[in-house]
Amino acid sequence: MTTPGTTPGKREDSAPAKVHRGMRPAGELPGPGGRSVTSRVLSVLDAFSGERRRMSLSDISRRTAMPLTTAYRLVSELVAWGALERDRDGRYQIGLRLWEVAALAPRGPGLREAAMPFLEDLYEATHQHVQLAVLDGADVVVLERISGRGSVGVRGRVGGRLPAHATGVGLVLLAYAPPEAQERYLAGPLVALTERTVADPGRLRAVLAGVRRDGYAISDRQVQLDAVSVAAPVRDAAEGVVAALSVVVRAGDPQPGVLVPPVVAAARGVSRRLSSRA
């Protein structure tokens, strides 16, 4: 497993051309702007987002700053392989084949697979939102969510990112992150999603110490004013915290204290399973 905080976060991902400049695979000449073909392929994937799931060729060309002809050749190769697909209107979307390869990621679907039976039990016991998340750079990435039908509406989607210090799962993951990653995070900037988000480095440091002492975190209206989450750490065979799971409920119903034992028990269940697989 990769240590939390050491993988490239979203902040760096947004400018791959800059990061990769000068690294050219054998047999490759720099295109216009000195970008390698690999970085251009990746910039096509980067152009897609939750708000832009389908794009025309000219959208892709504009967002990647590539000439139409270059974009067309790259996109055609990606379509032939299945990384992109065309919809009925001829627009491009992320393809099923890319999802199949990505389903092999140990930190994403691998963890999810091990956790799923425990998430299902927790959902049946509470009928509230149940989440599994990991830390990637400065963000929490939601790996899975089983949603309670009548429960509170929650931010984010599976595969989406949230700032770590606001969420229950994020507070757990930060609390157990290596000290240097924690300090880097505390150096900010720390956004306040609501008036209750702890965005002061000193107070946040105290909150994280409390999480390590208690073995769980409560985010009380710190992501949105109508929601509370209770989160606990998931450990791998080497006892490192690799993920966190949580239950998210409407503020005040039920009281978060009631949720601590089932959440901690489920997280320990997943940890036990990860240890036995290793």
Added chain:
Amino acid sequence: MTTPGTTPGKREDSAPAKVHRGMRPAGELPGPGGRSVTSRVLSVLDAFSGERRRMSLSDISRRTAMPLTTAYRLVSELVAWGALERDRDGRYQIGLRLWEVAALAPRGPGLREAAMPFLEDLYEATHQHVQLAVLDGADVVVLERISGRGSVGVRGRVGGRLPAHATGVGLVLLAYAPPEAQERYLAGPLVALTERTVADPGRLRAVLAGVRRDGYAISDRQVQLDAVSVAAPVRDAAEGVVAALSVVVRAGDPQPGVLVPPVVAAARGVSRRLSSRA
């Protein structure tokens, strides 16, 4: 949505270098063997599978038929972006960032998101395995599975492939596929997973006509001798069948007939949701 049967299936994917030969993005020279850089990037991703989730650099070099130095440069760019990650032992694995981009695929996670509440209800009603799948080339790809704790062990994993004519979801997807895709499939080869798999084109054609007449499919011990599945079609706003959902139970318990109404109702629920989103 892409029409089932028209996207490149696994059979073609395994030889991307051959398919793409001669298509070179601007500014790129062919490397040794005449392969474009894009096809080499994709061949690195192709090298990973359910049996090979972690590989050393020399494994990757061998499986992609690239010299070590070329493989190293490509892999380094993929790690910097987050498409690959290194584990504690220095081996490479599919990275979280690739999974995040892939989570934007409308045919995979997009469908899954729309279907999830209905899959959860079906799971709570039956406490058996509940599956969502799509057709890709000649295979069924499992998009989601909620697993019953005490239920029968089932083949395949989320993101994995199964031959379409053996599974309940596959029989539904084949039954509603365009006639030309159906005939291409019937032309074979048709493997028999068990002695009950319908692997004769004439008999299979009759089974598919029955599925269209009834509006659901039953795969009775045709994937494994201890399991039965009941599947129904999911339609999009244009009334095309885009996915299938199923319940998988131990053979003989409960009787499949009992499962038809809840499975059909859940599939219609997902279809209604897809129509209202369009």
